Amino acid sequence: MRLLITFALSIFIFLSCTDTSTSPEEEGLKKPSDLVLQQLDNSSILLLWEDESDNETGFEIDRKVDINAWEFNYQIVGEGATGYLDTNLTVFGEYQYRISSYNSFEESEFIESSIQFRDQDTLAAPSNLVLHQIEDLSIILSWNDNSSAEEGFCIDRKIGDNAWEENFQILDANSSMFIDEDLIEIEDYTYRVKAFIGDEFSDSIEGEIYFYYNDVEIITLEVAQNNSISKTLIATLYDENMNLVVRDYTVWFKIIHGPDGININYTLFGTDDSLSVQSENGVAVVTLNPGTVAGTAAIETYVYNLQNNRISVIKSNIVFHSGPPDNIEIVIGGIDSGIDMGGGVWQIEVAAIINDAWGNPVNYNTAVWFSVEDPQFPGTNPDWATLEAEAYVGNENANGDSLEGVAFTVLNYEGSHTNDSLLIYVEVSGATSTLVEEVLVTAPLQFGQVDLVATPSHLDWIQGSNTGPKETTIRVLVLDGQNNPINGQTVYFSCPAGMPIGGIDPYIGITGVENGQSGLLYKQYSFQKYECPPPPPIPGQVTYNIEVLILGAGVSDTVPVTLYRYVD
Incomplete structure (x- = not known):
């Protein structure tokens, strides 16, 4: 160890005494770079860095030990130095260092790094490993930490007769507990815990526990009326004795058939795919929403148990009725979305999104009326903008796209009026009266x-x-x-x-x-x-x-x- 310190000091003295003087540069001081910290033994830390300036007077070193305050200008080293050996250290813990270059005119920014200064002479094996199952989900491991210098703990795991999963988990120093979560297999679980420093490991302590829970054998599906339109689907999971399975499973919902636009959670449309949700305490819930027409639907719900058996149920004759228009949202094309119509005129898209009272898109072919007004002169049309008035839900935009519950039109405006304001109105027949929505918009900049x-x-x-x-x-x-x-x-x-x-x-x-x-x-x-x-x-x-x-x-x-x- 004395030879190692002598060699490190020799490197530091050589680097500190190397002549790096050059002619002054016009540019300011640069901060040093590539700060490296290395523990040499139980009493010293070696600092090495790259000198990026040629006009410094020296380097200022600040130090901070654990939660103590910074020691400003802890050490000053001379011009051209690229190393410093911090010796006679007696406190183990985190050491932080900051280094900056300086001269009589200025001080550079600093470079910062930290190191865990540890007792390299002590590495004992943990003891008293205890394993305990937490409900149907997890196994908790606890042990006694008998080391004072470990970098951390390594946990290996073995399930049944499978091979060991070495380095299954790496934990920080001073750890004494770990929770192995989201377990699936009903089996014997064996764990080994050991402390480590770098590539050195202590002896390990080993323990075993049998992990068990009730598996799914039966699934039921109930339909509740969420409102006059949407439905709530409730899937419940049971074991073979009709006990509720509280463990979380992935539950799948699939549309067998239904009216156009029917969907689950506004995410799953059509019959080609399934939507998955996680059960909670044996129950999985989704919302079944109608499309644009009335009709009946059939839904399949299924789950895979531990044996990979598909447990399923189908609910048929779920009846839906469409609702009338209830709310309108107006959206216009934004910056750089316009079409060059020539003569300084731009054309952008305007869309009216129309839903019923439950957020469902209204029927195709619902008539919609657009109009535009100059807010500076209420009741008058602007002389620099025009809007195509008549449209209907389900029509196509300039790109040939047609969307449920959306009516498209176009707004033409003179580019010289970019950033001027317009009032756009949308009218549609509701359940008992005409719905009117307005929005104040600004003509957007096109390809500025x-x-x-x-x-x-x-x-x-x-x-x-x-x-x-x-x-x-x-x-x-x-x-x-x-x-x-x-x-x-x-x-x-x-x-x-x-x-x-x-x-x-x-x-x-x-x-x-x-x-x-x-x-x-x-x-x-x-x-x-x-x-x-x-x-x-x-x-x-x-x-x-x-x-x-x-x-x-x-x-x-x-x-x-x-x-x-x-x-x-």
Whole structure:
């Protein structure tokens, strides 16, 4: 062990004394990288890292032991150092280290890592292994932890005459309990528990228990009226003596036949598949919902028991009646969903989703009436947008799609009115009166683009007395895919340096009319002298890209601004 410490110290002294001096760089300090911690023995930890800077004065090391406070500047090591040996340690536990480089001007970010510092001389086998079955689901293992230095515990498992499942579970240090859950096989379960450090294992302790529960032999299915439309299906699981099986099983529900659109939990439609749910305390519940027409349905419910036997039951003559329209939801096409109709006009889809009082799609061919209104002038149609008025449930949209309970139409609008508001109305006959739904929508941007110009495109600090900020003006023009200028469009400014000026949030702007031209926004951007590197060479020079993002559209562009600094 003394040879190992001597060798580690030799490595540390060699790394610390290596001449890494280079000429100063203009860029700032970089944090060290690849911090590695290694326990050498019961009293020392070796720290190794990569030096990423060439202009540091040295490295500052902070340390934290377990839940104690950080020891700031715990150690200071010199320029070019890439290692440190922390010795004379007496407390076992978690050791955390942070390392940063520094010079007389600044300090870098730090790199951080931690290690569990353990007593490497003690690894005893656990004792007093106790196994106990918890209801019909699990086996709990408990034991005495007799080690003070283990990294954790390894559990092996064996079911019946099967082979051992080695490393079945790996637990943390100081563990003394484990619950083996969701067991299926009725069999003898044997477990081995042992402590470990790295590749070293203690002796194991072993125990065995017979795991048993009542298996499913009978299933029943009851139908309860959820409301005047939907039904609740209740499947109950029993053993051969009609005792309720409280263990959870996967229970399957299958539609044998039924009216068009009939479904289970609004998930399973048609007769080609089955829907699975987990039973709880021997009971599995789903909801059977009607389609768009009246009729009768038959449902099969089944489960597989431990012997893989299929236990099933079929319920027939489940009667459904359709309901009249009761509620309407209006949805329009969004950003970049439009069709280019030419002449600056876009076409987007409008859909009315119509259900009965129980959330079921209404019948096909239900008549629907659409209309549009200018909210600024109530009772009038906008002169920049039109809507096809007549539609019916089950019609096709522009893609040839037809959906249950949905009526489609199209809205045409001039792209120059993007971001302007519209009121869309939908009317349909309900049970006793005409249902009317309205929604206030905004004409969405279609295939937006942004054009940027910076004036001036470069900023100069020529005289030494001129230390104040310099400003450039960014001209932003937002267009759609047909080159319509877009007013009312929110954009976001960002840049690695400088900052925008003006407004409640200077990084946000909204396009509008400037000097008689639409779609424009002017934003001043300010840069400081220190954001440009000083000479030499003359002039100091750096270029920053200012990015402008159209919020909600994911479209952006950048414009470069170059800074020149002729004096220090």
